[in-house]
Amino acid sequence: MSTKETRVAWADKVSEHIPLISLIVLSIVFSIMSDVFLTSRNLLNVIDQLTVLGIMALGMTAVIVIGGIDLSVGSVLALSMMVMGWLANMVGVPMPIAILLGLVVGALCGAFSGFLIVKVNLPPFIATLAVMSIARGLANIITDGSQIVGYPAWFSELSIERHFGFLSASVALFLGLTVVAGIFMKYRATGRSLYAIGGSSEVARLAGISVKKVTLGVYTVCGLLSGLAGVVMSTRLDSSQPAGGQGYELDTIAAVVIGGASLAGGVGSIFGTLMGVLTIGVLRNGLNLIGTSPFVQQIVIGVVIVLAVMFDANKRKSR
Numbered sequence: 001m002s003t004k005e006t007r008v009a010w011a012d013k014v015s016e017h018i019p020l021i022s023l024i025v026l027s028i029v030f031s032i033m034s035d036v037f038l039t040s041r042n043l044l045n046v047i048d049q050l051t052v053l054g055i056m057a058l059g060m061t062a063v064i065v066i067g068g069i070d071l072s073v074g075s076v077l078a079l080s081m082m083v084m085g086w087l088a089n090m091v092g093v094p095m096p097i098a099i100l101l102g103l104v105v106g107a108l109c110g111a112f113s114g115f116l117i118v119k120v121n122l123p124p125f126i127a128t129l130a131v132m133s134i135a136r137g138l139a140n141i142i143t144d145g146s147q148i149v150g151y152p153a154w155f156s157e158l159s160i161e162r163h164f165g166f167l168s169a170s171v172a173l174f175l176g177l178t179v180v181a182g183i184f185m186k187y188r189a190t191g192r193s194l195y196a197i198g199g200s201s202e203v204a205r206l207a208g209i210s211v212k213k214v215t216l217g218v219y220t221v222c223g224l225l226s227g228l229a230g231v232v233m234s235t236r237l238d239s240s241q242p243a244g245g246q247g248y249e250l251d252t253i254a255a256v257v258i259g260g261a262s263l264a265g266g267v268g269s270i271f272g273t274l275m276g277v278l279t280i281g282v283l284r285n286g287l288n289l290i291g292t293s294p295f296v297q298q299i300v301i302g303v304v305i306v307l308a309v310m311f312d313a314n315k316r317k318s319r
Contacts (some may be wrong), residue, residue, distance in 0.1 A: 018311070019259050019275035026279060030286030037078030038290055044166055050158065050281040051174045052077075052236070054274070057255045058250060059110075059222030061273045064256050065185075066218055067198040067265025068124040072113060073134035073226040073252055074245035080106040080227035082139045085148035085240030086144050095152055101120045103227045108224015109135055114216035132249070139242040147242040159235040170232045176229040177225075182270035194218065256303060258308045279304075 030037045056073050085104030087093040093101070109131055116127035158169040175289045185191040196204040197211055205211045227243075234240050259276030261268030280301065287297045 023279050046281045046285045052171050052229045054174045055275045056252045057273050059225035060252045060256050062218045064261045065194045065198045065268040071128040071249050074130040074248035075132045076109040076226040077230040077245035078139040079135040081230035081234045081240040082142045086142050107224040107225020110267050111220040120213040137189030156238045189202040196212045254305045
């Protein structure tokens, strides 16, 4: 191997770990700037706050890997939590069944996005933008824009009660889903086919992969996970709010991109997404601890997204 090839190979290996390296650097910087940052209480708080974003980011990873985008996840989250709350608190449906039906609504929204993409041939951006608007409107119509409050004590305890002194049920759910998604994407044939579709859908089709079927399935799962994120958010807030999840679609996409996924498709990993989610959480938490304005925080997140996309574009160009 020549010296140039060795440098390229080394650069590729380092670039694969950029999300992890960035997270470590951020953690060191904030630990120096704030004595509170590395306390166990603060770190547990960071993890608790990331659960909703993390669950949605798992679904978004698969969407971006196949070369798609989903702008509806925040609105689907709101619609799912409102349907669950309406059924449980106003119709009298048992809470477990209301949760299940809320998840079904999320999956149906995702399936509808997938249908618009694979059958109606709408671009993913337009299809999911339309579903975003429809879902948000429906979420507000259910209670005329009012929030729904009052859930059983056991429901709220899913995000409050810490088992073994540190692990809540909602965090355990997120970690379990992360492991399952990571195994699926890396070791299952269907999971690996997502990368083939993102690399070239036509080549994937010629290789025998049912591109339309897989695409529909990916968007359905993304909608389902958005619905699940809505349930988890309700456990944290002890309420269902039609405005819930606003802006989460951008944070979700940002987490996946910061984690090393390419918006061009074909590149991304669950581990990278986990690093991206943690990076956003650490950024927001650290900036809060040092008294940074929320408006400035939005600017910082935007700059980080630009840098991540620029890094990916330069890496693809060099290859």
